[in-house]
Amino acid sequence: MPVSVVVGGQYGSEGKGKASLHIARTDPDVAAVVRVGGSNSGHIGVARDGRHLALRQLPAGAIDGSKHILIPAGAYIDVDILLSEISLLGYDAGRLTISPFAHVITQAHKDWEARAGLRDALGSTQSGTGAAVLSRVARGASSLPTAVLAEHVAPLAPFIGDTVAIARAMLDQSRRIVIEGTQGFGLSALHAEAWPKATSRDTTAGSFVAEAGLSPLDVDDVTLVLRTYPIRVQGRQAGPLPYETNWQAIANAVGIERDMTEFTTVTKAPRRVGHFSADIVRQAIAVNHPSRIVLNHLDYVDPMVADGIMTATARAFVEKASADIGHPIDWVGTSPSDMVDWHRAGALAH
Numbered sequence: 001m002p003v004s005v006v007v008g009g010q011y012g013s014e015g016k017g018k019a020s021l022h023i024a025r026t027d028p029d030v031a032a033v034v035r036v037g038g039s040n041s042g043h044i045g046v047a048r049d050g051r052h053l054a055l056r057q058l059p060a061g062a063i064d065g066s067k068h069i070l071i072p073a074g075a076y077i078d079v080d081i082l083l084s085e086i087s088l089l090g091y092d093a094g095r096l097t098i099s100p101f102a103h104v105i106t107q108a109h110k111d112w113e114a115r116a117g118l119r120d121a122l123g124s125t126q127s128g129t130g131a132a133v134l135s136r137v138a139r140g141a142s143s144l145p146t147a148v149l150a151e152h153v154a155p156l157a158p159f160i161g162d163t164v165a166i167a168r169a170m171l172d173q174s175r176r177i178v179i180e181g182t183q184g185f186g187l188s189a190l191h192a193e194a195w196p197k198a199t200s201r202d203t204t205a206g207s208f209v210a211e212a213g214l215s216p217l218d219v220d221d222v223t224l225v226l227r228t229y230p231i232r233v234q235g236r237q238a239g240p241l242p243y244e245t246n247w248q249a250i251a252n253a254v255g256i257e258r259d260m261t262e263f264t265t266v267t268k269a270p271r272r273v274g275h276f277s278a279d280i281v282r283q284a285i286a287v288n289h290p291s292r293i294v295l296n297h298l299d300y301v302d303p304m305v306a307d308g309i310m311t312a313t314a315r316a317f318v319e320k321a322s323a324d325i326g327h328p329i330d331w332v333g334t335s336p337s338d339m340v341d342w343h344r345a346g347a348l349a350h
Helices: 016-026 079-089 107-116 118-122 129-138 154-159 163-172 205-211 247-254 278-288 303-307 312-325 342-349
Strands: 003-008 030-035 043-046 052-055 068-071 096-098 176-180 219-227 272-274 292-296 331-333 339-341
Touching: 003 016, 003 205, 003 278, 016 030, 016 043, 016 176, 016 219, 016 292, 016 331, 016 339, 030 163, 052 079, 068 163, 079 154, 096 154, 096 163, 107 129, 163 176, 205 219, 205 278, 219 278, 278 312, 292 312, 331 342, 339 342
Parallel strands: 003 176, 003 219, 030 068, 030 176, 068 096, 219 292, 292 331
Antiparallel strands: 043 052, 331 339
C-alpha cells in the first residue's frame, strides 16, 4: 500500500511541487496526488508545454491532468483560488475530490489576520490560513471567525466526496499516492527553533500523512527536498536565516549577469537568501527519516549544470552537502523543469 510523502527540509520554496511532479511522471503506479495545507504557500510545476504554473491549492504534481486530485480533511481552502486553479488545469468532479471535513478560509479569517498585524509581526502572507486553523481548534468557543466546512459551501458541492475511501481503494490496488506537503521543516509550529517565527501548522511528513487521513503504515517513501541556497520571506521579523547573503553576491560568485532575485508566490515580495546550512537539514532528517533527498537549484552553483554539464564545482557542492548533512543526495534539480539521478549523473561527471 504505497504512499510517497514530499516534505521541505529548510524554510519553504525548496521545490516540493517539482519533486512531486517528477514522482508522478516517472512512477507509472501513481494514481493520485494529495495537497494538504492552505493557500499561504505556492508550488510551481512546469507543464509539458513549458508553462510555469504556480498553484496555491492544487498539487503541482497533478498539473499533467492524468492523476486524481485529493483535497483531504486537513486542508484549508480559499474557494476563489481553488476554483480558479481547477479551471486552469481543466479538472472536473470525476478527477478531483474534496473532503467534506476540509475547512474553508473566509474573508473574515483574512480580516482577522490583518487586524492582528501578523504581517509585521511574523512576515505572514495574511492568506487567512492561520486564522482558519485557529477557528478549527477553537470549535466555536471564541471570538474568532466562524469555522466553515467544505461540505457547507455550495460551489464546492460537485467535488465533495470521501477522500479517505478513494485513497484506501487505490492503495488496496497497490496504486501509489503522492502527498505533496507544504512549506518547510524550519517553519514548523512544533519543531521550528525560531518559534513563534513559524507557520500555523506542523510541516513534517508525519503530520502531512495525518492531514491526508492515511496511516503511517501506508508510507514507504519520504522525499526530503532541499535547495542549494535556502530562502526566507522578506523582513527580519519573519525569522532568522543562517549565513544570510544576497542575490547579487550569489550571481557575482558564479558569473550570472541576470538579476537572480526570487519573489514569493503569494505576496510577490523579494525573498531573502542564505548559504547552505547543514544544521536545519540534519534536524529535518532526524524528524522525517527520508528515504530520498532532493537538492534543487544546482544551476545556482554553476549555470553550466542547466545544460547538462556536471562541473567540478557542482560536484564538489553536492559531495560537501552530502557529507555535512550525513546523508547522500539522491536527485538534483538542474533547472526549473529538470531532475536527474545524482548517483548516475555524479558518477558520469568524474
